[in-house]
Amino acid sequence: MERVIVLGVLASGGGTNLQAILDAIATGSLDARVAVVISNVPGAGALARAKAAGVETLVIDHKRFADRGAFDTAVVEALRSRGVGVIVLAGFMRVVTEVLLGAFPSRVVNIHPALLPAFPGVHAQGQALRHGVRVAGCTVHFVDGGTDTGPIIAQAAVPVLEDDDEASLTARILVKEHELLPQVLQWIAEDRVSVDASEAGRPRVRVRGPRAERC
Ligand code: GRF
Numbered sequence: 001m002e003r004v005i006v007l008g009v010l011a012s013g014g015g016t017n018l019q020a021i022l023d024a025i026a027t028g029s030l031d032a033r034v035a036v037v038i039s040n041v042p043g044a045g046a047l048a049r050a051k052a053a054g055v056e057t058l059v060i061d062h063k064r065f066a067d068r069g070a071f072d073t074a075v076v077e078a079l080r081s082r083g084v085g086v087i088v089l090a091g092f093m094r095v096v097t098e099v100l101l102g103a104f105p106s107r108v109v110n111i112h113p114a115l116l117p118a119f120p121g122v123h124a125q126g127q128a129l130r131h132g133v134r135v136a137g138c139t140v141h142f143v144d145g146g147t148d149t150g151p152i153i154a155q156a157a158v159p160v161l162e163d164d165d166e167a168s169l170t171a172r173i174l175v176k177e178h179e180l181l182p183q184v185l186q187w188i189a190e191d192r193v194s195v196d197a198s199e200a201g202r203p204r205v206r207v208r209g210p211r212a213e214r215c
Contacts, residue, residue, distance in 0.1 A: 004033055005033075008038065008078075009050075011037060013093070015048075018037060021182055031189040039058075072097045087100070090181070096108065098145065113138050123166075129164065129169060137157035138173050141205075156176040
């Protein structure tokens with residue numbers, strides 16, 4: 001079954017992943033509508049990208065709230081009032097709480113620039129370089145209560161080259177991020193993604209139908 005999913009994108013930075021989503025919608029490869037882009041950072045580049053695409057923007061500055069739960073309550077209200085069904089954390093540099101996750105169970109998706117469970121948290125590309133890995137990449141996963149620990153939906157790999165620095169590796173991974181994130185969102189739009197309890201007790205994602213070779 002295919003439908004247009006209503007996205008709420010949370011972003012703190014430049015917003016190239018948001019741009020990839022907007023571009024995929026514009027070219028017809030993603031059956032979605034971005035209802036709102038929310039940032040906790042007033043000058044975030046993601047806000048300018050949203051405005052340029054005619055998408056509503058909202059700044060919810062976390063510094064105005066007593067704690068993470070209060071901040072997330074404001075975010076949930078903003079998302080609900082706009083009919084958002086799926087939330088995308090696209091470079092959102094805040095840990096989300098049960099307030100958000102409980103309001104949108106298995107409906108909060110994050111993109112992380114590493115092949116999880118390796119290198120969670122910040123500076124994942126630098127962590128990968130310091131460990132001397134030969135293959136790096138990105139992961140799209142459902143968000144749970146931990147930092148980058150939720151059920152993995154899809155991953156894409158890139159080689160690490162001999163003369164890579166953090167900037168060059170980051171750029172190579174970003175190219176893959178921009179393919180993978182819209183692809184996963186389209187699977188969700190097609191209602192092909194579910195989270196099952198596995199025998200090991202850890203939730204596992206099942207994607208029905210064909211996956212692209214790289215995912
Ligand atoms: C991406 O590398 C994403 O994986 C990470 O934050 C970065 C955001 O980049 N979570 P952008 O703002 O989408 O350009």
